[in-house]
Amino acid sequence: MAVYTEIGDDELRAFIALYDLGEVLACKGIAEGVENSNYLLTTGCGNFILTLYEKRVARGDLPFFIALMDHLARQGVACPVPVRARDGEALRELCGRPAAIVTFLNGMWPRRIDPYHCAGLGEALARLHRAGESFDMARPNDLGLAGWRRLYEGCGARAGDVQPGLADELAEELAFLENAWPRDLPCGVIHADLFPDNVFFRDHELSGLIDFYFACTDFLAYDIAICLNAWCFEPDLSFNVTKARLLVSRYRAVRPLAAAELAALPLLARGSALRFLLTRLYDWLNQTAGALVRPKDPLEYVRKLRFHRGLAGPEAYGIDP
Amino acid sequence: MAVYTEIGDDELRAFIALYDLGEVLACKGIAEGVENSNYLLTTGCGNFILTLYEKRVARGDLPFFIALMDHLARQGVACPVPVRARDGEALRELCGRPAAIVTFLNGMWPRRIDPYHCAGLGEALARLHRAGESFDMARPNDLGLAGWRRLYEGCGARAGDVQPGLADELAEELAFLENAWPRDLPCGVIHADLFPDNVFFRDHELSGLIDFYFACTDFLAYDIAICLNAWCFEPDLSFNVTKARLLVSRYRAVRPLAAAELAALPLLARGSALRFLLTRLYDWLNQTAGALVRPKDPLEYVRKLRFHRGLAGPEAYGIDP
Numbered sequence: 160m161a162v163y164t165e166i167g168d169d170e171l172r173a174f175i176a177l178y179d180l181g182e183v184l185a186c187k188g189i190a191e192g193v194e195n196s197n198y199l200l201t202t203g204c205g206n207f208i209l210t211l212y213e214k215r216v217a218r219g220d221l222p223f224f225i226a227l228m229d230h231l232a233r234q235g236v237a238c239p240v241p242v243r244a245r246d247g248e249a250l251r252e253l254c255g256r257p258a259a260i261v262t263f264l265n266g267m268w269p270r271r272i273d274p275y276h277c278a279g280l281g282e283a284l285a286r287l288h289r290a291g292e293s294f295d296m297a298r299p300n301d302l303g304l305a306g307w308r309r310l311y312e313g314c315g316a317r318a319g320d321v322q323p324g325l326a327d328e329l330a331e332e333l334a335f336l337e338n339a340w341p342r343d344l345p346c347g348v349i350h351a352d353l354f355p356d357n358v359f360f361r362d363h364e365l366s367g368l369i370d371f372y373f374a375c376t377d378f379l380a381y382d383i384a385i386c387l388n389a390w391c392f393e394p395d396l397s398f399n400v401t402k403a404r405l406l407v408s409r410y411r412a413v414r415p416l417a418a419a420e421l422a423a424l425p426l427l428a429r430g431s432a433l434r435f436l437l438t439r440l441y442d443w444l445n446q447t448a449g450a451l452v453r454p455k456d457p458l459e460y461v462r463k464l465r466f467h468r469g470l471a472g473p474e475a476y477g478i479d480p
Numbered sequence: 481m482a483v484y485t486e487i488g489d490d491e492l493r494a495f496i497a498l499y500d501l502g503e504v505l506a507c508k509g510i511a512e513g514v515e516n517s518n519y520l521l522t523t524g525c526g527n528f529i530l531t532l533y534e535k536r537v538a539r540g541d542l543p544f545f546i547a548l549m550d551h552l553a554r555q556g557v558a559c560p561v562p563v564r565a566r567d568g569e570a571l572r573e574l575c576g577r578p579a580a581i582v583t584f585l586n587g588m589w590p591r592r593i594d595p596y597h598c599a600g601l602g603e604a605l606a607r608l609h610r611a612g613e614s615f616d617m618a619r620p621n622d623l624g625l626a627g628w629r630r631l632y633e634g635c636g637a638r639a640g641d642v643q644p645g646l647a648d649e650l651a652e653e654l655a656f657l658e659n660a661w662p663r664d665l666p667c668g669v670i671h672a673d674l675f676p677d678n679v680f681f682r683d684h685e686l687s688g689l690i691d692f693y694f695a696c697t698d699f700l701a702y703d704i705a706i707c708l709n710a711w712c713f714e715p716d717l718s719f720n721v722t723k724a725r726l727l728v729s730r731y732r733a734v735r736p737l738a739a740a741e742l743a744a745l746p747l748l749a750r751g752s753a754l755r756f757l758l759t760r761l762y763d764w765l766n767q768t769a770g771a772l773v774r775p776k777d778p779l780e781y782v783r784k785l786r787f788h789r790g791l792a793g794p795e796a797y798g799i800d801p
Binding site for chain 2: 165167168169171182183184185186187188189190191199201206263264265266267268269270271359360361362
C-alpha cells in the first residue's frame with residue numbers, strides 16, 4: 160500500500176481547475192499500488208484516478224505510457240483513458256511530481272483465481288497485443304535480459320542470505336538464459352506486469368486492464384509467460400494446467416501463436432520467473448525501516464523458476480502444440 | 481495510512497448482496513485513517529465508505545457509534561449515515577471483523593488551516609453538542625483522566641528516552657490534573673478526536689464531520705479544548721489567537737458557554753494536550769517493525785502542554801470572558 164506524496168487541498172483545487180471536471184468533491188489516497196501515489200478523485204463529473212509518478216518511474220517514459228493508454232482505448236481495449244486539461248495536456252505537474260488524471264474503471268481484481276479468469280485474461284491479452292500493432296512508439300524493456308544481469312550484479316551475491324545456494328543457482332540460470340534466449344520472436348507492445356491486481360472483472364467478465372507503467376516493446380509471447388507465472392500457480396505453488404490451457408487457447412483464438420512462440424514458452428517462463436525473482440530479491444535485501452510497502456517473498460519465484468526448468472516442452476502447460 | 485484487512489472480491493459481493501445497493505463496481509482501500517480499515521466502495525447507487533473495525537475498537541462500543549451517527553444525521557449534522565442491510569442491521573461481520581457501510585461525504589480536509597476553517601469548526605462543534613442533547617446512550621471516556629493514569633503507568637517511565645526530564649514532568653502534570661480536574665461542567669456527547677483530517681470542507685464551507693470512533697460522554701468544553709490544540713497552533717507551534725477567538729465565538733453563538741466552562745478552558749486544554757501526548761508517547765515507544773502507520777511525534781504535544789500551563793486564564797486564547 161502506498162501514498163508517498165500528500166496533496167494539499169488548495170493545490171489540488173488549483174490543479175483540477177485546469178480541467179473541465181467540475182468541482183473537486185473528494186480525493187482519497189488509495190492503499191493499492193506500489194510504484195506511484197494513486198488517489199481516487201471524485202468531481203462533479205464522477206470518479207477518476209489521479210496518479211503522482213514517484214521516483215521509480217522515469218519522467219522520460221511518461222509520454223509513452225500516456226500515448227499507449229490513449230491508443231489502446233481508441234482501439235477498444237478497456238483501460239484507463241488519460242484525461243486532458245483544457246490546454247490539451249494529459250501530463251502535468253502537481254506537488255513537484257509528474258501527474259496525470261485517468262478515467263476510473265469499474266470492476267474488482269480477483270483475489271482467488273478461477274479458470275474463467277484465465278480464459279478472460281487470455282483473450283484480453285491477445286486483444287491488447289493486436290491493438291498495439293498500430294502503436295508507433297517503442298520503449299525498450301528495462302527489465303529484460305540485460306536488466307536481469309544488472310539486477311543480479313546488484314543483489315545476487317547476497318541471495319544466499321535468503322536461501323543457501325541461491326546465488327549459484329541464479330548465476331547458472333542467468334548464464335543459461337543469456338545463451339539460450341530467443342532472438343527473433345514476434346515483437347510488439349507488451350504490458351509486462353499483468354498480475355491479478357491489474358485485471359478487473361465485473362461478475363465473470365473481464366472489465367479492464369490497468370497499470371501500464373511497465374509496458375514496453377518485447378516478445379509478445381513473453382507477456383503470456385508472465386501471465387503463466389502470475390495466474391496459473393495455485394497458492395501452494397502447484398501448477399494448474401486447466402488455467403494455463405484456457406489462458407493460451409483463448410489467446411490463440413484472437414492472435415494465433417507461431418510454432419516458435421509456443422516452443423519458446425518454457426524458456427520465456429523461466430526468464431519471466433527470474434525477472435520477478437530478481438526484483439523481489441532486490442527489494443527484499445534493500446528493505447528500509449519505515450517503508451510503506453511490504454516486500455514480496457522472492458522464494459515464491461524460485462519455486463516457479465524451478466518448475467519451468469524441469470519441463471520438456473510447452474505440452475507440460477496443458478497446451479496443444 | 482492503513483488497510484489492515486484485505487477483502488476478497490467474492491466475499492465482498494456476497495456481503496453487498498445483503499444491501500439494496502446494486503452491483504459492486506469497485507472497492508479500494510483508502511490510505512487515510514489509523515484505527516480501522518476503510519474502503520471506498522462504489523456501487524450502482526454511488527460511493528460509500530466500508531469500514532472494517534480493527535482490534536483497537538471494542539466491539540461492544542460499536543452499537544453506540546452507529547446509533548450516534550444515525551441520531552446526529554437525523555438532527556441535521558452532516559456526518560456519515562450508517563446504511564442498513566435489507567434485514568435492518570447496519571452492523572455486520574466481514575472477513576471475521578465487525579463491518580459497517582456508511583454514506584460518503586463530499587469534501588476535503590484542510591491541510592493548511594485558515595481562520596475561516598476554525599470559524600466553521602466552532603459552529604459545527606456547537607451544533608454537534610446540541611444535537612447530542614437528545615441522544616440517550618452514554619459511553620465513558622476511556623481516554624479521560626483515569627485513562628491518562630493507566631497510559632502513564634504503561635509508558636511514562638520511558639518518557640525520558642524521548643526527552644530528558646519528561647517522565648518527571650508528566651508525573652507532576654498528571655498529579656496536578658488529578659487534583660484540579662473539574663467535576664461539574666456540562667456533560668454530553670463529545671467527538672473527542674476532531675482533528676483537521678476529520679473535518680471536511682467544500683470551498684470555504686464545512687461540509688461534514690467524520691470518524692466518531694472516539695466519541696464518548698464527557699465535558700462538552702473538553703471537546704473545545706481538543707480543537708484548540710488541534711487547530712489553533714501554527715506549524716511552528718506558536719498559538720494563533722485569531723483562530724481560537726473565531727472557534728470559540730462561533731461556538732458560543734450556537735451554544736453559550738457558562739462562566740465555569742470558559743474559566744476551565746486552560747485546564748481542559750492541558751488535559752487534552754496530556755491525552756494526545758500520552759497516546760503518542762505510547763505508540764512512539766511501542767513501534768513495531770513493518771507497521772503500516774508512522775507514529776506521530778509526542779513532543780509536539782509536550783510543547784502545547786507547556787503553552788497552556790503558562791496561561792493566566794482563557795483571555796490568553798483571545799477569548800472574551
